[in-house]
Amino acid sequence: MARDYEDEITHWAEKLFYPVSLKGKVPKKDTTSKKLGATTAKAFTSHARIRAQIARTTRRTPEVMVKITNRLGAGKGMAAIREHLAYISRNSKLELETDAGELISDKASREAYTREWQEQVRGKPIAEVSPRREAFNIILSMPAGTPPDKVREAASEFLKEEFGGRHRYCFVLHIDTDKPHVHACVLATPLTKAKRLNPRKADLQRWREGFAEQLRQRGIDANATPRRTRGATHRTQRQTMHHAIKRQHLQFMQVANQVGWPRVYKSALEAWERLARVMRETPTQTHRDAANQIEDFVTGREPIIPRKR
Known part of the structure; x- marks a missing residue:
């Protein structure tokens, strides 16, 4: 044979x-x-x-980087989520883009958006302080020299494919370092009856692969091994x-x-x-x-x- x-x-x-x-x-x-x-x-x-x-x-x-920020108390309640959105938007100096494609560029709109998040969950509203993670803060990054606009486009499409219609999220592009990166915040509670977001090592690898694929579709050589x-x-x-x-x-x-x-x-x-x-x-x-x-x-x-x- x-x-x-x-x-x-x-x-x-x-x-x-x-x-x-x-x-x-x-x-x-x-x-x-x-x-x-x-x-x-x-x-x-x-x-x-x-x-x-x-x-x-x-x-x-070049390898993509996707990680969940594990700062003490990250995402544990609405107060932490509110603080994080203020931080990644640089107190609204940078535009937050939502899962609905809306751009938030001022403090009043950001505060209204967080109130919407707090109430738009199944069951009880998100407490100001929670013993569990109510949101996950995710960073998607590429090495220096990668066009920032391509990183933002790839991250936007990846987030839509992974969480669109299932979890509320928002994100913002940062170019304050030599490595262009996107900060995303994703609510753990799903919009419909389903399990809460609870990412494991396998999820992170799959997210890396999804992000890399979106970059390659935009002409950026990217890998996720x-x-x-x-x-x-x-x-x-x-x-x-x-x-x-x-x-x-x-x-x-x-x-x-x-x-x-x-x-x-x-x-x-x-x-x-x-x-x-x-x-x-x-x-x-x-x-x-x-x-x-x-x-x-x-x-x-x-x-x-x-x-x-």
Whole structure:
């Protein structure tokens, strides 16, 4: 029987970009992950999508950042929400855009909007101080040099797709740093009978993927891969290591093989190596070029984009 290279490529790519459980099942849905599961897994297994994902990662495409701000008391009651909206709008010096597309640019309108939020929930109005989160403050960011207008457009469409018609939200673009970013505030209580917003790690990754997709649709090269897949960590570095990294890329191999480093990095390295091996054995020159790109990526060499044939 002829060897199915595409199936082997899909297998190892899934381990890198869409990990499955030991039983071969896709991750179970959590309280808010509406797009995880078989549908997303099937969509990812498109050979074109897999090749594009590999290419973006090995050429070190800029990664999107999506995070929930965890400042003490964030979103815990209407007083905190009101304070946050005042902060991200710079006391109405910046326009807030709502889920209805309305622009709020003055203090009176902002206060009226927060009163609307407080009352427009199922059940009791939001208390001034609450023991639980009544809203989530989310930041969507791209590296320096990304056109701010594209970041705002991509964030707007992502928020509409993810929360539109289900949760009230508003957002604003900030360009006061070199990295253009959007601050969004999303109410936890849904507009209709459904579960409260309760994001987990899987949700954050899915949000990153959604935001990156919207940026790519606007001509901005953007990626959203797990840190372990690209050999990146948050581990505190010694000063000597810090300067070494500034001089050259930290090799994926070095990260994965450090004593005591999490096993997931070694698993990711193995998946990259297996993926490169399969692609190098295919009769397709495009796949063999991709295998070379993977080798450069895991050893820390600067990517060389092959010329189109």
